[in-house]
Amino acid sequence: MKPAAFDYLRPSSRREACELLHEAGDDARLIAGGQSLMAVLNMRLAQPKRLIDIAGIEDLHYIERRDDHLAVGAGVTQAELLEHPGLAEAVPLLAQAMPWIGHWQTRNRGTVCGSIAHADPSAELPLCLAALGGQVVLENRRGKSRRVMAEDFFQGVLTTDRRQDELITEVRFPLARPGAEYRFREVAMRHGDFAIVALAAVIDSDRLTLGVGGVADRPVAREFVRHADPSEALNALAWSLGAEDDAHATAAYRRQLIRELGLELIAGGPSNEENAHARQG
C-alpha cells in the first residue's frame, strides 16, 4: 500500500527537530533510515500528520570510542557500525548480533538509534543495549540532554521513555571488559526474520548477565551468580518472562528455547554459523 498523506519536514539542527516535535504534539513521527517506520506507514498502521526527517542533521553522524563506551550518533546506519574498524574488539556482542538484524539491504539504511527508538521487543540492538547495561542520550528543545539506562528506557512493546519533544542523539554501548566473554544466539523462522528467541550473554568468571529478546514485551537482562549447572536458573528465567503464544511460536517453545539455547550459550559451543556471513570492520 501507499502511505497516507503527511507533511514532510527536514530540520537542519537538533534544536529545530525538537521544536518541530513540540509543535506537532502527538501527530508527528521522526524518520531516520525508515526501515521499520516506512513499512508501518505503507501499511497505514500509523498515519502521522507530519514526518520529521532527521537525516539532514549533520552533527549526528559519528561513531566515537570514549573512555568506557562506544557512542553511536543518531545518523549512523547499522551497516556503518558493523563495518566500523575494531567493532569486534570494542563491543564484541554487537559484532556477533548485528548480522542478525534484518538483511544486508535493510542494514544499509536502517540506523542504530532508530532501532533503539522503535523498541521492538524482538530486535537485536535493544537486546544488546539492555544486556550490556548501555545508555540512551536524549535532547529536548531547550538543548538539555539526559541519559537513560537501557533498563529504564524500554517500557513495553514499541514504547520507550522518550518524551514527546525529545530526540535520541546517541546511544552508548559499554566497551568490552577484560576477561569477560560475550556471546549471542538467535532462533528465527529464517535468517533475518524477527527473533522467536534471541539471547545475549556477558560472562565473567563468577557471574553472568543473560539478556532475552523476543519473549517479554521488552528486552530483559538478568544477572546470575555462576553455578556448575545453570539449568535451574534458566528455567526460572524462562518462566518469569510471561511468554505468550502467537503466530510464530508457542509460549512453551519459547521457554524451551531459553533453557536449551541458554545452556548452549553458557557452555560456549560453536557460535551460530551465520554470524560469520556479514561484512565486518
Place this chain on the structure above:
Amino acid sequence: MHARADQRIRVTLTLNGRERSGYAEPRTQLCDFLRHELGATGTHVGCEHGVCGACTVRVDGRASRSCLMLAVQAEGRRLDTVESLAGEEGLSDLQQAFRRHHALQCGFCTAGILMSCEEFLDCVADPSEAQVRDMLSGHLCRCTGYTGMVLAVLEVARTRCEAAVPDSQQENNDV
C-alpha cells in the same frame, strides 16, 4: 525544508549517471517516483513493505529498498537501477551468468536481486556460498529456488577475481 502534504516538490537526482528531475508529493515512495515520474520501469514493486526485495536499487552505491524510501529523501543522491547494467555490448557479465545458470524464470524479482548482487560483489570480492546465500536472504524469488543465482554470483566473483589478478601481477613485475 517544509513541504505540505498536498504539495508537489521538485526532486533532482542522478539516475544511472544522468541528472534527472521530477515532482513528488511527500508521501511518494522512491519506487513509484522512478517508475511513474521518471519512466524507469526496470525497477519492480512487490510487497511495498520491505520484505520481498524486488524494488531494490543502489542509493549512493548501497543496495536499498526503494519502497522503504521516500522520493524526497533521494534528493541529490546517486541512484543506480537495473537499467544501468547492460552496456552497448549487451548484457553485463552478471546478467549473462544469470541467464546461463537459469537464475530467473518469471524475472519479476530479478531487477532488485541484480542490484544487491552488484553491491555485494563490489564489497566481497571472493565470497563463500554461505555469504552469497546470506545476501540473497533479503530477496524473495518464488520460481527458482535460488540455486542458479548462487552459482551465477559465485561464477562472476571468480571470473572478476581472475580478471583482476594479471593486472596486479603486472604492477608487481614493474616494481
